[in-house]
Amino acid sequence: MPISVETFFLDPSSVGTLQARVQQMVAQGILAGRFRAGERLPSSRKMAAHLGVSRITVTLAYTELVADDYLTARGRSGYFVSKNAPEPPAFPAKRAQVGNVDWNRAIGQKFTPGLNHDKPSDWASYRYPFIYGQADKTLFDTANWRLCALRALGMRDFGALTSDYYDGDDPQLVEFIARQTLPRRGILANNDEILVTMGAQNALWLAAQVLLNSRRLAAIEDPGYPALRNILEQSRCQYTAVPVDDDGLPPDLLPPDIDVAFVTPSHQCPTTSTMSVARRKALLAKAEADDFLIVEDDYEFEMSFLKAASPSLKSLDQNGRVIYVGSFSKSLFPGLRLGYLVGPAPFIREARALRATVLRHPPGHIQRTVSYYLSLGHYDALIRRMGKAYHHRREVMDVALRHHGLTVAGHGTYGGSAVWLRAPNGIDTRQLAQRLRGDSVLIESGAAFFSTDAPPKDYFRLAYSSIPAAQIAPGVALIAKAIAGA
Incomplete structure (x- = not known):
């Protein structure tokens, strides 16, 4: 029995190459039980026209599915769901019930809160990401x-x-x-x-x-x-x-x-x-x-x-x-x-x-x-490339900080990837960091680094490892403006 081509659609939220997305689409249909053993898939030509992709993309996806025994190819007849393809479970999946367990009592040791920093997962979408410890894809080999x-x-x-x-x-x-x-x-x-x-x-x-x-x-x-x-x-x-x-x-x-x-x-x-x-x-x-x-x-x-x-x-x-x-x-x-x-x-x-x-x-x-x-030798070459880039960014950072009169509290003598700063008295850098996000600027408040119950609120860190040199000066200008207006 042929499977209607209208049954297939590419999920716009899926990731990967077009070939991988087509392959995933068919495999998920089989795993979900929507396509049964022996059913014939649309031809590569029909599927390509329906999905708006090239025919070779569909052919390659079908070929991979044949290699994994999801599909079988039958000469001029086309592609069919393999009799050895994984079958859906015989019982429906169910969400676990909440039950009556008192987890505050059941947990023997607590490990929350965990990490102390709020680093947004979409940090790379910010225009001025002075964020520490992330890889720069323009430098990585x-x-x-x-x-x-x-x-x-x-x-x-x-x-x-x-x-x-x-x-x-x-x-x-x-x-x-x-x-x-x-x-x-x-x-x-x-x-x-x-x-x-x-x-x-x-x-x-x-x-x-x-x-x-x-x-x-x-x-x-x-x-x-x-x-x-x-x-x-x-x-x-x-x-x-x-x-x-x-x-x-x-x-x-x-x-x-x-x-x-x-x-x-x-x-x-x-x-x-x-x-x-x-x-x-x-x-x-x-x-x-x-x-x-x-x-x-x-x-x-x-x-x-x-x-x-x-x-x-x-x-x-x-x-x-x-x-x-x-x-x-x-x-x-x-x-x-x-x-x-x-x-x-x-x-x-x-x-x-x-x-x-x-x-x-x-x-x-x-x-x-x-x-x-x-x-x-790739590691040493990468370190040399990163060192040159960081050196340039550090020079740009130093000029911008001096120009705007921001106070440097810690400055690596040998290099590094960040600068430790102190805002004027009375400024809470946690609040400052939240306000700057509205200007697409990411900074790190320094409070989490201190061990006291009432840590200083005026320290913050600016990293230059993940921000292009051209974005450093305008980003520092926005920070200085936010501090002046606080």
């Missing part, structure tokens, strides 16, 4: 990334793609991190001292879980990374927030009884200050004297386009007290979610065992793709 991903899908890498490493990692990626990535930060590490993680945040969580408990005390920077504060609160450890200055975290302000200090020495989050080598050495000396560990989040060290990056804390560590956190997500794209932990083998062994109970290991295909992207 899409072509070579695609080639590396395709290579990782080949039969040569079938094991890396499909194997369950259990608690292990892609040996090719670990080898590259050990032999190429870490030595650039002055770090030498054996393979059993490296653990691949789902980004820096996952690495920080693993470190906190392994090193801390309810009886131990951690020190964090203030202002600092909000997600780290959430991690420590969920781990139920005690923590103290230490105010940072223009040189980062002052070691003299650390309490003598802490067990772990979390620091971002390369580019402090969010002030962008860089810890001097003298202060790094002082921090290491205090850690040895007071017997505590340091977790170093080597945040944005790659974006040192003004001067060469300072040596990492771990490279200066003579006593094995530093746990090192690195990430490819910041420099490649945030959706990658791939980072790494480096520390003594006993620590990595425990972190590996913990990771295995939660997610086993990051996806093998992602690890192998990144391994190829690094080893073929």
